[in-house]
Amino acid sequence: TTRKLLSLVFVREASKILLGYKKRGFGQGWWNGFGGKVEKGETIMQGALRELTEESGLIGDSLEEIGLLTFEFEGDPVLLEVHVFSTTKFSGKPEETEEMRPAWFDIQDIPFKKMWSDDVLWFPLMLKGSKFKGYFLFKGLHDILKYKLDEVDKI
Numbered sequence: 001t002t003r004k005l006l007s008l009v010f011v012r013e014a015s016k017i018l019l020g021y022k023k024r025g026f027g028q029g030w031w032n033g034f035g036g037k038v039e040k041g042e043t044i045m046q047g048a049l050r051e052l053t054e055e056s057g058l059i060g061d062s063l064e065e066i067g068l069l070t071f072e073f074e075g076d077p078v079l080l081e082v083h084v085f086s087t088t089k090f091s092g093k094p095e096e097t098e099e100m101r102p103a104w105f106d107i108q109d110i111p112f113k114k115m116w117s118d119d120v121l122w123f124p125l126m127l128k129g130s131k132f133k134g135y136f137l138f139k140g141l142h143d144i145l146k147y148k149l150d151e152v153d154k155i
């Protein structure tokens with residue numbers, strides 16, 4: 001099996017979370033954290049910080065790894081290994097980029113209907129401050145055939 005390393009960063013401030021509307025590419029039309037492929041020669045953390053700045057204009061520091069999500073798509077041998085990070089420490093103002101239109105959401109009003117269908121399952125763990133590990137088997141881009149999701153002490 002081939003694993004593709006990806007990052008996903010959430011910026012928090014009080015009761016708000018920063019999400020980006022994906023304007024093109026994988027996940028287009030949906031809200032999500034900021035992230036992308038981890039390039040050769042960079043750590044996952046470095047890749048996460050790079051993508052955060054490229055996609056939102058924010059400069060993050062001291063990201064905390066809070067989750068590890070593995071996604072399989074029926075019929076596709078490539079597994080997506082998404083390393084999820086969170087931070088409350090950042091500088092700059094969120095700005096629209098080619099990829100993303102950022103907006104602050106209250107954690108009570110997360111637009112799950114316009115997000116990947118796994119998000120509604122693990123966001124509550126993130127929001128309550130848990131660390132988590134999950135595996136999701138997708139059929140197409142919307143349907144989850146099966147999943148496993150556990151809270152963990154350490155990623």
Ligand SMILES: CN1CCN(c2cc(NC3CC3)nc(N)n2)CC1
Pocket residue numbers: 006007008026027032033034035036037071080082116118119138
């Ligand atoms: C670079 N991005 C970052 C995050 N990402 C995903 C994936 C995902 N579900 C998987 C079925 C696709 N769910 C969230 N929330 N993010 C994949 C690609």
